[in-house]
Amino acid sequence: xxFTSQVCFxxxxxxxxxxIESFENYVVKTEEKLENLNRNIELIxxxxxxxxxxxxxxxxxxxxxxxxxxxxxxxxxxxxxxxxLIVSKxxxxxxxxxxxxxxxGAALGLARIQDTYNLNIEDLTAGxxxxxxxxxxxxxxxxxxISNTLFNWKLHKTALIWIEExxxxxxxxxxxxxxxxxxxxxxxxxxxxxxxxxxxxxEAIQSMNDLQPDRPSIVTRLNELNEITIPEKSYIYSxxxxxxxxxxxxxxxxxxxxxxxLKCRYKTGPAPFLKLAPFKMEEVNKDPxxxxxxxxxxxxEIKYVINTAKPFLELSGTFGNxxxxxxxxxxxxxxxxxxxxxxxxxxxxxxxITGLKMKYTEQFQVAKYDIGxxxxxxxxxxxxxxxxxxxxxxxxxxxxxxxxxxxxxxGGSTAFNYLGVNIKPEKGKLVFWENLxxxxxxxxxxxxxxxxxxxxxxxxxxxxTRSLEQTFTRPCKLINDNDVSTIFETWKIFEDVK
Ligand SMILES: O=C(O)CCC(=O)C(=O)O
Ligand SMILES: [Fe+2]
Numbered sequence: 001x002x003f004t005s006q007v008c009f010x011x012x013x014x015x016x017x018x019x020i021e022s023f024e025n026y027v028v029k030t031e032e033k034l035e036n037l038n039r040n041i042e043l044i045x046x047x048x049x050x051x052x053x054x055x056x057x058x059x060x061x062x063x064x065x066x067x068x069x070x071x072x073x074x075x076x077x078x079x080x081x082x083x084x085l086i087v088s089k090x091x092x093x094x095x096x097x098x099x100x101x102x103x104x105g106a107a108l109g110l111a112r113i114q115d116t117y118n119l120n121i122e123d124l125t126a127g128x129x130x131x132x133x134x135x136x137x138x139x140x141x142x143x144x145x146i147s148n149t150l151f152n153w154k155l156h157k158t159a160l161i162w163i164e165e166x167x168x169x170x171x172x173x174x175x176x177x178x179x180x181x182x183x184x185x186x187x188x189x190x191x192x193x194x195x196x197x198x199x200x201x202x203e204a205i206q207s208m209n210d211l212q213p214d215r216p217s218i219v220t221r222l223n224e225l226n227e228i229t230i231p232e233k234s235y236i237y238s239x240x241x242x243x244x245x246x247x248x249x250x251x252x253x254x255x256x257x258x259x260x261x262l263k264c265r266y267k268t269g270p271a272p273f274l275k276l277a278p279f280k281m282e283e284v285n286k287d288p289x290x291x292x293x294x295x296x297x298x299x300x301e302i303k304y305v306i307n308t309a310k311p312f313l314e315l316s317g318t319f320g321n322x323x324x325x326x327x328x329x330x331x332x333x334x335x336x337x338x339x340x341x342x343x344x345x346x347x348x349x350x351x352x353i354t355g356l357k358m359k360y361t362e363q364f365q366v367a368k369y370d371i372g373x374x375x376x377x378x379x380x381x382x383x384x385x386x387x388x389x390x391x392x393x394x395x396x397x398x399x400x401x402x403x404x405x406x407x408x409x410x411g412g413s414t415a416f417n418y419l420g421v422n423i424k425p426e427k428g429k430l431v432f433w434e435n436l437x438x439x440x441x442x443x444x445x446x447x448x449x450x451x452x453x454x455x456x457x458x459x460x461x462x463x464x465t466r467s468l469e470q471t472f473t474r475p476c477k478l479i480n481d482n483d484v485s486t487i488f489e490t491w492k493i494f495e496d497v498k
Pocket of ligand 2 (some may be wrong): 379
């Protein structure tokens with residue numbers, strides 16, 4: 001499943017190019033064949049128009065012995081079609097990985113972009129983003145497909161937005177007939193029923209009935225309407241989820257108080273090396289501390305990392321719900337930093353920058369997101385049960401270091417949704433933050449997300465450092481300081497926002 005994650009678009013485009021060429025070849029050859037047939041039939045007809053001619057019997061026999069067999073031969077020659085079928089069979093066999101869930105994933109990806117960034121849906125379906133035309137328009141059928149996919153994923157409020165757009169486009173098109181319009185009202189009704197909105201559902205059923213009174217689904221909807229219930233509130237439509245989306249849009253700003261303490265400077269310690277080559281750093285948040293370093297990885301290093309990782313990228317998992325495309329849509333792989341000097345240098349640099357002991361750092365994780373790709377709000381550190389089998393003896397993930405290996409044309413910020421912090425991806429930048437309170441408890445304020453990519457793709461590299469033997473790099477405070485973040489562990493305000 002999962003959009004962009006499994007599908008390699010460049011190879012799909014290349015496959016399609018081969019198919020187009022082969023298909024064009026088939027059309028040209030078939031046109032030649034028809035011309036040939038036309039010529040022969042004209043010749044035959046012309047000869048027939050001279051009755052009484054002394055040559056008639058000779059010509060008639062000739063036609064049956066020469067022209068008609070030739071026509072039969074031409075008709076029987078299917079080589080052009082066979083060529084096309086062979087090429088398409090060969091190419092389709094290499095597409096075995098492409099399936100319906102990729103199609104669903106692509107639909108969800110588009111809907112996610114619209115929803116997260118509050119994009120004008122008429123513009124988006126016209127291929128316009130940020131006032132600029134980027135791609136072809138979607139038809140009403142495309143919008144209908146997206147809406148139906150959203151229905152199946154129980155994203156009913158979002159489905160309504162797409163069904164509204166389907167209706168708008170259908171009414172503008174020439175093929176709007178009663179039965180198609182009734183399909184649309186049917187879909188309105190189904191979504192309203194699932195949302196527990198009886199009056200709107202009833203209105204939609206009425207419209208469906210006006211358009212197509214004999215429609216069998218009317219009875220089904222009426223029965224469902226009789227048993228309508230108020231659904232459980234969904235996280236996707238909660239205030240806390242809205243906060244995440246607003247952070248992705250950079251629609252929240254830090255209070256004056258928070259901003260006052262933040263500084264930009266050159267980092268010249270703790271490692272002596274930094275005195276010679278300081279990093280430009282920016283404090284993004286004080287408590288918990290989040291810091292950005294510019295040019296923390298060179299273009300050459302980036303090239304090496306991406307080229308090495310590329311062939312091994314696989315659909316990313318999370319420790320939670322791996323099968324749910326709403327959690328994480330990206331491809332990733334692990335790189336052992338001891339395997340190549342380029343990686344070891346980067347690994348050592350992290351020690352210079354963060355001051356943390358790097359000995360218990362997990363392998364680097366390289367990840368790539370394409371359009372629609374994202375990673376929903378999460379904390380990087382493990383809750384106890386999840387740590388099992390994942391080197392619990394090395395402690396929890398005390399530090400997260402994330403390098404941006406690419407720029408992103410639009411979207412793809414890292415959003416700390418409880419802190420209102422939006423970090424824009426920028427090639428060479430490093431973000432570092434600490435996930436744990438000094439006593440070792442998870443700091444739930446560090447919940448963060450990779451916002452959906454609107455245009456382009458995004459490459460990152462993560463390094464998670466464990467807490468074992470950090471006693472001297474991060475000494476424990478005398479008082480327990482984890483109270484401030486505990487409310488954020490379960491902080492979900494299930495209050496509707498739309
Ligand atoms: O892609 C991002 O900006 C965030 C990625 C992330 O949080 C992770 O990989 O754990
Ligand atoms: Fe993360």
